[in-house]
Amino acid sequence: MNARRLASPPHTSGLVGSSAATCRLRAEIARAAPFASNVLITGPSGAGKELVAREVHALSARAGGPFVPVDCASLVGELMASQLFGHVAGAFTGANCDAVGCFQAANGGTLFLDEIGEMELPLQAKLLRVVQERVVTPVGSYAGRPIDVRIVAATNRNLLREVREGRFREDLYYRLHVVHLQASALRDRPDDIPALAATFLQQLAGEGLPCCTLSLEAIAALMAYAWPGNVRQLRNVLEQSVIEAAEPTITGRSIERLLEEEQYYDEPLTDESAKELAAALPSPPLLPPLPASPAWMTLAELEREHLVRTLELTYFNRAAAARLLGISRQALLRKIERHGLA
Template sequence: MAKVFIIGQDFDDAGALADLLTRRRVDSIVIDGLGAPDTNPGKGNTLVCTAAAEQAAGGQSGLVTGARQLGITQLVIVAPGEDFSVEAELGGRMQRVTLPLRGEAQPPLYTPSLLALSDLIATPHGGMVAAAASTSALIDLAARVAQSDVTVFINGPTGSGKEVLSRLIHDRSPRAGKPFVAVNCAAIPENMLEAMLFGHEKGAFTGASTANRGIFRAADGGTLLLDEISEMPLGLQAKLLRVLQEKKVTPLGSQKEESVNIRVIATSNRDMLTEMQAGNFREDLYYRLNVFPLATEALAVRPDDIPALAVAMIRRHVGETAPLPLLSDDAMAVLRDYQWPGNVRELENVVQRALVLRTGNKVCVNDIMLTTQTAILPGMIPTAAMAARAA
């Protein structure tokens, strides 16, 4: 697995950066300098250092030469500046980052600029955005179950990251190079879901002008995500149970069974025990799916994740432009204190609105609009007071 090496020379936030990366389960280590090669260099490693460490290594050429022994393919050079900005060199293999200095009163773990730097470094290594201890523990558990081939059932509120966690399991599994196919059981009409899952032959029903492999066979060798499976009709649940037991599907209009080799992950936002008691979900199917249960939490109960998620969203929506707008301390406080009934999806909406409303290169508290409105009228400027009343 690729590592992130951080040269601690003249970099006061090296430890805090390593901690943030560790919370995202990116393997990171603080080193004194470019000395002996790592015992297991691997491939795809990242090196982070200051401009002063670069000069100590003999400039860019010396740093590149010394980095090769660590299996480095990506360099990140950090220098102090007023704004957070990124400049790519060496065809994108080196990135020079200006990092605003933090004040003594700011906790280094949650400094917006440091969160942005950790997201820049961690994103190529994959995984979930995380800063809360509970989310880090969930990532650990998901990474462990990924190494086996058992069926996983993920339960949690809508918009709390169930599909992201499913992708992480796939990406950390031996099936990572094979297809990851997701189907939302709640979004497909009942009369189409069976044909989409199991496939069909030409002429199997009106409108079937061509044959279709179906989602199960499309995911062969990889992972199939059955999102919101609690919305699946009871009649189809029985057929799904048989497929899971036999590892074979029979396309509509065919008499021939087709073997499939897939790993199934199912998700739901409902209380499954209540659904079974109400007769809405088959008990035998639930226990077939619930081999390894995982649970995602509502955003409001993991406030440490909120600044990290907000910064990652800002980076994604702004793109690789320089400088990057950062959250002010008071804006971050408003985001952390809100209850987020819409979870991560609501947070992303708020971030996008704030990017539209901001003036200058900082997202301030007046840019945070938490009220739900159908339109913003001319002259309306959201304020912290409006946000507080809405909460």
């Protein structure tokens, strides 16, 4: 009997929505994915850039290989170099054995460099060499190892502005910016919101939360909101609404109340409102003075100290802390994670 090769099922797009922006993005991904060229994805935080990267990988010839995501904002210096390029035993304190870096782990597949604009300049130079030569050298070694990796990078920054201001290497920018994909802000594609909301509610039900639907008034309220936190914020609001819902159908009033709270915390904090917020907070415990340090405090240490004091002042109310610091809650959460304060 002749063996028959079973046809693989058609790929189902992970991009949800039917707006003009989403349809255009799907077409651009389908056109660029089959090639091995590097891809740069731009767009605001929470707009789904990693989902776009996974779609590029899924539609490429490398779909059977690994997809390895790396958060460039979470690690710095030698630790980041080790994570990207690997290291050999004895390369630095604590390196007790050889380690395979993300480049080698992604061999034959796709390496996704998220928040590439946060990468330090010295590390950018090392990355450029790997991108150019397709050879990775582990930390502490002189022996290069050939790799076959497609790089997909993402950023919420304007990298050309970063290049002009000396914070990003121009040569690396052009190596990564071969194919450009733009993830649009959610406020620019409100037609996608009903489909996204239905998908998120289904996912939440699969995670053990109550199975809920949205009323027409609730959908209208979601579509009228500006969504500064984009798709990530939409999922967060829906999760809150499901937890608080007394009935299987989420009402418009419930959504409006949650969005009013979101809008309050997304407003910029003026000097006057900062004073009012600080005055409204309960008196915090007496904070200890800054410890005397024999060396000059680094910027990272100073930021961590200020974060700790702000969180203590607000009794670890992250929304209030973000307002006092003049940053978004998403930015605050990233900083908390980066400094190990979670």
